[in-house]
Amino acid sequence: MKIQAVKGTRDFYPPQMAVRNFIVDGWKTASIRNGFVEYDGPIFEHLQMYQIKSGEEIVEQLFNFEDRGGRHLAIRPEITPTLARMVNQQINALPRPIKWFSVPRLCRAERPQKGRLREFFQWNIDIIDVEDVLADAEVVYCSLDYLRSLGLTRNDVVAKISSRRLLAAVLKNIGIPEARLDTLYPILDKKPKIPAEAFVEMLEKEIDDSDTVGMIVKLMDVQSVDDIPDLVELNDEEQAALDELAQVFAYLKQMGVEEYCRFDMGIVRGLAYYTGMVFEIHDAAGELRAICGGGRYDNLLSDFGGPKVTATGMGMGDAVLEILLREKGLLTDESVPVQTLDYFVACLDADLFGKALKVTAALRQQGHSANLNYKTNALKKQMKAADAMNAAKCIIIGGELKESNQLVVKDMKTGEQELIDAMTFLK
RNA sequence: GUGGAUGUAGCUCAGUUGGUUAGAGCACUAGAUUGUGGAUCUAGGGGUCGGGGGUUCGAGUCCCCUCAUCCACCCCA
Numbered sequence: 001m002k003i004q005a006v007k008g009t010r011d012f013y014p015p016q017m018a019v020r021n022f023i024v025d026g027w028k029t030a031s032i033r034n035g036f037v038e039y040d041g042p043i044f045e046h047l048q049m050y051q052i053k054s055g056e057e058i059v060e061q062l063f064n065f066e067d068r069g070g071r072h073l074a075i076r077p078e079i080t081p082t083l084a085r086m087v088n089q090q091i092n093a094l095p096r097p098i099k100w101f102s103v104p105r106l107c108r109a110e111r112p113q114k115g116r117l118r119e120f121f122q123w124n125i126d127i128i129d130v131e132d133v134l135a136d137a138e139v140v141y142c143s144l145d146y147l148r149s150l151g152l153t154r155n156d157v158v159a160k161i162s163s164r165r166l167l168a169a170v171l172k173n174i175g176i177p178e179a180r181l182d183t184l185y186p187i188l189d190k191k192p193k194i195p196a197e198a199f200v201e202m203l204e205k206e207i208d209d210s211d212t213v214g215m216i217v218k219l220m221d222v223q224s225v226d227d228i229p230d231l232v233e234l235n236d237e238e239q240a241a242l243d244e245l246a247q248v249f250a251y252l253k254q255m256g257v258e259e260y261c262r263f264d265m266g267i268v269r270g271l272a273y274y275t276g277m278v279f280e281i282h283d284a285a286g287e288l289r290a291i292c293g294g295g296r297y298d299n300l301l302s303d304f305g306g307p308k309v310t311a312t313g314m315g316m317g318d319a320v321l322e323i324l325l326r327e328k329g330l331l332t333d334e335s336v337p338v339q340t341l342d343y344f345v346a347c348l349d350a351d352l353f354g355k356a357l358k359v360t361a362a363l364r365q366q367g368h369s370a371n372l373n374y375k376t377n378a379l380k381k382q383m384k385a386a387d388a389m390n391a392a393k394c395i396i397i398g399g400e401l402k403e404s405n406q407l408v409v410k411d412m413k414t415g416e417q418e419l420i421d422a423m424t425f426l427k
Numbered sequence: 428g429u430g431g432a433u434g435u436a437g438c439u440c441a442g443u444u445g446g447u448u449a450g451a452g453c454a455c456u457a458g459a460u461u462g463u464g465g466a467u468c469u470a471g472g473g474g475u476c477g478g479g480g481g482u483u484c485g486a487g488u489c490c491c492c493u494c495a496u497c498c499a500c501c502c503c504a
Contacts, residue, residue: 113500114499378463384464
């Protein structure tokens with residue numbers, strides 16, 4: 001009976017683990033560089049927690065189960081609800097603003113596809129209790145900061161930024177009732193992914209008035225924030241939303257990443273809970289799924305039973321990122337840092353094996369990484385083993401130990417070797 | 428849930444109009460070489476040809492079913 005890995009999961013053999021660590025370590029380093037501190041929660045939560053934000057239907061997309069106490073639980077498909085729960089629990093004790101990051105392992109019961117798996121890692125950063133759009137700009141900046149640190153340039157990636165608040169205000173202004181907005185968002189979100197005619201067709205199904213449909217199409221094609229006043233007469237709410245978005249861009253310019261950023265009315269995000277700036281970072285060619293996405297969600301904490309505290313954040317999965325980095329030649333199996341060994345201890349004579357063990361243990365005791373062959377076979381074999389483990393130095397225990405209590409220490413890189421008194425290692 | 432493609436060794440793949448005991452390269456193990464690593468050469472281990480059924484004297488090859496994987500759709504927190 002041969003059992004294989006579960007659909008949509010990956011095995012991380014040492015080479016793949018090195019790649020994963022490369023990505024995850026980069027995320028953590030970028031987070032810390034940008035002033036975020038790490039948190040984590042349990043990998044399963046009450047099923048109900050995911051229904052608050054995403055509705056009843058979400059259940060079929062989750063791995064859920066009942067525990068022996070009859071609790072309905074689910075493996076986490078995202079960490080934002082956990083974050084909301086944790087922050088709410090200690091809201092009065094936490095120093096503000098809260099800038100937290102996490103790299104949770106998540107599971108979703110979806111059909112696997114390119115860049116989309118059933119188990120994956122996702123870098124999350126969130127800033128809580130900062131009303132100023134500076135927090136939104138910081139989230140975008142931090143995402144770009146990481147991508148830039150990998151060697152991706154403005155020719156490789158683009159941050160597409162828009163505003164839910166602006167979109168809602170404009171739609172209301174052209175006569176869309178507020179209650180219709182939530183059904184419209186997923187359609188608008190699709191616009192960049194489908195042909196223009198299909199987009200119009202979908203809109204016409206929802207909206208009877210063809211003038212309104214035409215206006216929406218025009219709006220969605222707007223290339224710059226400055227063009228919006230030409231299309232609609234701005235009311236106070238629209239003006240405020242527009243100013244706010246302009247401020248996001250102003251901050252990003254001050255931080256020197258404006259050439260990565262672009263206004264894009266087509267960035268809507270399917271979910272209802274976004275309240276302000278929304279953004280996605282895509283590969284410049286637009287061939288892959290979004291590398292990351294996020295935005296402001298000022299109502300989430302109160303939806304989870306907490307006080308009304310503002311929040312903004314982003315999530316970046318490892319799957320699309322890895323595909324992009326490999327395509328760009330910024331990640332190969334050879335380019336990833338490999339695990340190395342400080343000392344490999346080779347033993348030439350079975351009689352001396354006890355000494356070899358002693359030296360190895362002493363090296364470990366001193367804080368070095370050290371390893372040895374379990375069999376005393378040909379030196380050639382042992383050198384090969386040392387090489388395979390990326391040993392920096394190889395200690396050879398042979399006749400010199402018997403004759404003058406000395407060991408051969410070979411530098412594996414230069415090939416040079418010297419005789420050193422055994423006591424140097426054994427003390 | 429829908430559609431398409433693909434399943435032969437750990438990996439990448441060959442395998443003729445159906446014909447005897449299923450092959451190569453890489454990887455792995457050992458040896459050439461009992462005191463010196465990445466190379467070379469030699470040898471070895473490793474396969475119920477995804478699984479089941481059918482056609483046939485005979486199936487890796489043809490037919491049916493099934494399972495799995497990948498890709499696209501749906502969805503995408």
